[in-house]
Amino acid sequence: MVTSKLHRGSDGRRVGLARALSKLGYCSRSRAAELIRAGRVKLNGVERRDPEAPVQVGHDRLEVDGKTAAAERKIYLMMNKPRGVVTTASDEKGRATVYAKLGEQLPWLAPVGRLDKASEGLLLLTNDSEWAARIAAPETHLDKTYHVQINAVADGALLEKLKKSVRSENGELLRVKHAEVLRHGEKNTWVVIVLDEGKNRQIRRIFEALVIEVLRLVRVAIGPVALGDLRKGDYRPLTAEEKRALDESMKRPSATQISRLPRESHPDTLS
Numbered sequence: 001m002v003t004s005k006l007h008r009g010s011d012g013r014r015v016g017l018a019r020a021l022s023k024l025g026y027c028s029r030s031r032a033a034e035l036i037r038a039g040r041v042k043l044n045g046v047e048r049r050d051p052e053a054p055v056q057v058g059h060d061r062l063e064v065d066g067k068t069a070a071a072e073r074k075i076y077l078m079m080n081k082p083r084g085v086v087t088t089a090s091d092e093k094g095r096a097t098v099y100a101k102l103g104e105q106l107p108w109l110a111p112v113g114r115l116d117k118a119s120e121g122l123l124l125l126t127n128d129s130e131w132a133a134r135i136a137a138p139e140t141h142l143d144k145t146y147h148v149q150i151n152a153v154a155d156g157a158l159l160e161k162l163k164k165s166v167r168s169e170n171g172e173l174l175r176v177k178h179a180e181v182l183r184h185g186e187k188n189t190w191v192v193i194v195l196d197e198g199k200n201r202q203i204r205r206i207f208e209a210l211v212i213e214v215l216r217l218v219r220v221a222i223g224p225v226a227l228g229d230l231r232k233g234d235y236r237p238l239t240a241e242e243k244r245a246l247d248e249s250m251k252r253p254s255a256t257q258i259s260r261l262p263r264e265s266h267p268d269t270l271s
Helices: 017-024 029-037 129-136 156-164 202-209 240-249
Strands: 014-016 041-043 054-056 061-064 076-081 120-126 144-150 178-184 189-195 214-222 235-237
Touching: 014 017, 017 029, 017 041, 017 054, 017 061, 017 129, 029 041, 120 129, 144 202, 156 178, 189 202, 202 214
Parallel strands: 120 214
Antiparallel strands: 014 054, 041 061, 076 120, 076 235, 144 189, 144 214, 178 189
8 A cells, every 4th residue: 555745845834634635636625525535544553534634744655545635746728718618627507618628638727817708818837836836826926928819909998997996897907017008990999908907707807997898818927827729628747948948937026928819819800
């Protein structure tokens, strides 16, 4: 029987058993709770059925079905998420999920932040939950760059409104870090939007407050890592340089990254 210690060198704090499995990158917290309640998890050789049973990170041993609970290796992927799929592992409405694109050959991975069903573009996935939490944390202020098509002709006044702040329907003040016109037609405009905070549906809520319809929303970069020419629905590992650049970006104040719109996201015409 193979056993292992949790996160060697960590600070020894106590967390719930389900969370400990998730932090290892073994599976999601909800899946861990299912395994624990089914009697398939042992803590220091003793079967435990309480997902909140305290675990001392860095000292206690975890096993699932008699085998190590540690992920074999840390995985960092980027995907070009298509519009119309959701980022949850399963969906009660039966909608398509990004996991169908990954196949079954990979271990459990979680999205780093989310893109809603109607949004598309760069999505990071990993089994390194601590790294994912740092990427998504508001205090990291890591730039996220979007190309947004709206059903209006954007002018300087609109761009200033976006940067100064807009009050949402529920009274929350929302702002963007950077906004500029990418290209426009007679009625529609592609706008570059950079956020350094991660509020729920932030861009869509801003334009809703301005009574402007978002036609498409594509995330093209997270920090220094750009989507580039990755085809819709495809994924690939982050390169060592990309991973290192992201890690370095989280150590210093973010700088605005204006990235190319993926080729397949450019409409032939803007009406």
